[in-house]
Amino acid sequence: MEARLILIKYGEITLKGLNQHYFLETLMKNIRYAIKGIEGAKVNKIQGRVTVEGVSAEDEEEVISRLKKVFGIVAIVVARECEPDMESIKAAALEVMKDKHNCTFKAEAKRGNKSFPYTSPQIAKMVGAHVLVNTDTITVDVHKPDYTLTVEVREKAYVYCDNIPCDAGLPLGTGGSGALLLSGGIDSPVAGYMMMRRGMKVCGIHFHSYPYTSLEAQKKATDLAEKLRPYNMGFTLINVPVTKIQEEIIQKCDESYLTVILRRFMFRISERICEQRGISALITGESLGQVASQTIESINCTNAVVKLPVLRPLIGHDKNDIVAISRHIDTYDISIRPFEDCCTVFVPKHPQIKPSLEKVEAQEAKLDVEALVEEALKNIEIVRIK
Ligand code: ATP
Ligand code: MG
Numbered sequence: 001m002e003a004r005l006i007l008i009k010y011g012e013i014t015l016k017g018l019n020q021h022y023f024l025e026t027l028m029k030n031i032r033y034a035i036k037g038i039e040g041a042k043v044n045k046i047q048g049r050v051t052v053e054g055v056s057a058e059d060e061e062e063v064i065s066r067l068k069k070v071f072g073i074v075a076i077v078v079a080r081e082c083e084p085d086m087e088s089i090k091a092a093a094l095e096v097m098k099d100k101h102n103c104t105f106k107a108e109a110k111r112g113n114k115s116f117p118y119t120s121p122q123i124a125k126m127v128g129a130h131v132l133v134n135t136d137t138i139t140v141d142v143h144k145p146d147y148t149l150t151v152e153v154r155e156k157a158y159v160y161c162d163n164i165p166c167d168a169g170l171p172l173g174t175g176g177s178g179a180l181l182l183s184g185g186i187d188s189p190v191a192g193y194m195m196m197r198r199g200m201k202v203c204g205i206h207f208h209s210y211p212y213t214s215l216e217a218q219k220k221a222t223d224l225a226e227k228l229r230p231y232n233m234g235f236t237l238i239n240v241p242v243t244k245i246q247e248e249i250i251q252k253c254d255e256s257y258l259t260v261i262l263r264r265f266m267f268r269i270s271e272r273i274c275e276q277r278g279i280s281a282l283i284t285g286e287s288l289g290q291v292a293s294q295t296i297e298s299i300n301c302t303n304a305v306v307k308l309p310v311l312r313p314l315i316g317h318d319k320n321d322i323v324a325i326s327r328h329i330d331t332y333d334i335s336i337r338p339f340e341d342c343c344t345v346f347v348p349k350h351p352q353i354k355p356s357l358e359k360v361e362a363q364e365a366k367l368d369v370e371a372l373v374e375e376a377l378k379n380i381e382i383v384r385i386k
Contacts, residue, residue: 003053003080003081003082004057004078004079004080004081005051005052005053005055005078005079005081005158006051006052006053006055006060006063006064006067006076006077006078006079007049007050007051007076007077007078007079007152007158007160008031008049008050008051008052008067008073008075008076009049009073009074009075009076009077010024010027010049010050010072010073010074011074011168012072012168012169012170013027013072013170013171014048022174023072023170023171023174024045024050026072026171026172026173026174027050027070027072027073027171028043028045028050030070030071030072030171030172030173030233031043031050031052031067031070031073033233034066034067034069034070034230034233035052035063035066035067038055038059038062038063039056039059040054040055040056041053041054041055041059041063042054046154046155046156047112047154047155048112048154049152049154049158051081052067060078064076064078064164066230067166068164068166068167069167069230069231070166070171070172071167071168071169071170071171071172071196071197071199071231072168072169072170072171072172072199073166073167073168074165074166074168075163075164075165075166076163076164076166077150077160077162077163077164078160078162079152079158079159079160080092080095080096080158080159080160081156081157081158082156082157082158082159083156083157084113084116084153084154084155084156084157085157086118086123086126088157089123089127089151089153089157089159090126090127090130092157092159093107093127093130093131093149093151093159094130094131094134094135095159096149096159096160096161097131097135097138097147097149097161100138100146100147100161101137101138102137102138103137103138103146103147104138104139104140104141104144104145104146104147105128105131105138105139105140105141105145105146105147105148105149105161106128106140106141106142106145106147106148106149107124107125107127107128107131107148107149107150107151108120108124108148108149108150108151109121109123109124109127109150109151109152109153110150110151110152110153111123111153112152112153112154113153113154113155116153123151123153124151127149127151127159128140128149131149147161147162148161148163149161150163167197168197169196169197169198169199170197170198170199171199172196172199172200172201172231172232172233173199173201173233174199175195175198175199175200175201176199176200176201176280176281177200177201177202177203177277177278177279177280177281178195178200178201178202178203178279178280178281178282178283178311179202179203179204179205179270179273179274179277179279179281179282179283180192180195180202180203180204180205180283180284181205181207181266181270181282181283181284181285182204182205182206182221182224182225182237183206183207183221183285183341184206184217184220184221184224184334184335184337184339184341185285185335185341186285186319186322186323186326186331186332186335186336187285187286187287187290187314187322188224188284188285189224189227189228189285189326189329189331189335190285190314190322190325190326190329190331191283191284191285191311191312191313191314192204192228192232192283193228193231193325193329193331194313194314194325195283195311195313196228196231196232197231200281200283201232201233202228202232202235202283203235203236203237203238203277203279204221204225204228204235204236204237204238205237205238205240205266205269205270205273206218206221206237206238206239206240207240207241207242207266207269207341208221208239208240208241208242208243208341209241209242209243209246209346210241210243211243212243212246212346213339213340213341214339214340216337216339217339217340217341218239220334220335220337220339220341221237221239222237222383222385223334224331224334224335225237225383225385226385227329227330227331227334228329228331229385229386231329234384234385234386235384235385236382236383236384236385237382237383237384237385238273238380238381238382238383239380239381239382239383240269240273240376240377240379240380241376241379241380242262242265242266242269242376244372244375244376245262245265245372245376246258246262246346248367248372249261249262249367250346252366252367253363253364253366253367254363255348255349256348256350256351256352257348257352257355257359257360257363258346258347258348258351259293259298259347259348259351259352260293260298260301260302260351260352260355260360261360261363261364261367263293263298263301263302264301264302264304264305264360264364265369265372265373265376266302267282267302267303267305267306267310268305268306268369268373269373269376269377270282270306271305271306271307271308272373272377273377273380274308280308280309281308281309281310281311282306282308282309282310282311283310283311283312283313284310284311284312285312285314285322286299286312286314286315287312287314287315287316287317287318287319287322288315288316290319293351295353295354297353297354297355297356298352298353298354298355299312300357301355301356301357301360304357
């Protein structure tokens, strides 16, 4: 008897040596979390793969779309599971190919079970010949086939042909935690996604200057958080008002330092939030040279106020690369909604492009930095997206 099941391929985890067990268990836990509520679905481990069994035909698409957002998965296939004997494998192969017409294929085999009496090339040859003889409009093309019919012989045998590529990376939770400075723009959600993909669980911090910035601007951040939620297995967004801080800077400091001083406040406040929550890094969407606040001199000035590492996964990326990722994670259309954020409501006419740390500190000395940070922290609002 053959059964349909979802076969999950993982990649980098296999390189983990002694830690492999921990990474694999985390991956399985995350898969179970992702498909919570799907009736009958059961997650199991087999040699070199994870399987999801018991998913009804109606739920299959939903399960696959959820699994695509689980990091650590390299590809998903819907496979036929059968007994590891040639007759069953051949029958399963025909079943897999039965709705394919007027196309080319090649057969491949992987023999994980070394006690199986045929080698991989022999299995591929026999299965390929069987399909060719028993179908009318399918032909072989070993160089550029439309489909690669694959047989994996393990304790059981698995036969499939459509490989659904996923985002790979490492299972969420294996890379510690980070606080993502989430504006409403294109870059920061992408930066968050990239760190999640390396296994880092992320919490978002959004700075706003309500009522100078609109509620729609805050909604943008919430909507972006919602898009990131499945990748991050939930999402906590912390909204921080910086209205008072901006007013003070405008009143007391040289206007050209507004941006760099505001960013130093953002970093200080974020670091304090990290301390309170046991988070070990900041993450920003900065990309070198993109705007005045992202020259190396500006970056040095903002870095100077924090001890935690600041991760900038986009630092060497071009805008086009970043836009492509934002489309992939479906945040682009939200990011381009035209609402201003706190960095754009008050823009200095001539911002300091290469600020010196001494001058920034001299400007900042006119402010009661600690009191302003404390006040902002008192007024944070926490949104939990499940
Ligand atoms: P983005 O597209 O992410 O908005 P940007 O190109 O507009 O970035 P900046 O305004 O210089 O660049 O911001 C750089 C980084 O600082 C952002 O990627 C984000 O991590 C952080 N940041 C900027 N504004 C905010 C904000 N209002 N709330 C939280 N983080 C912010
Ligand atoms: Mg921005």
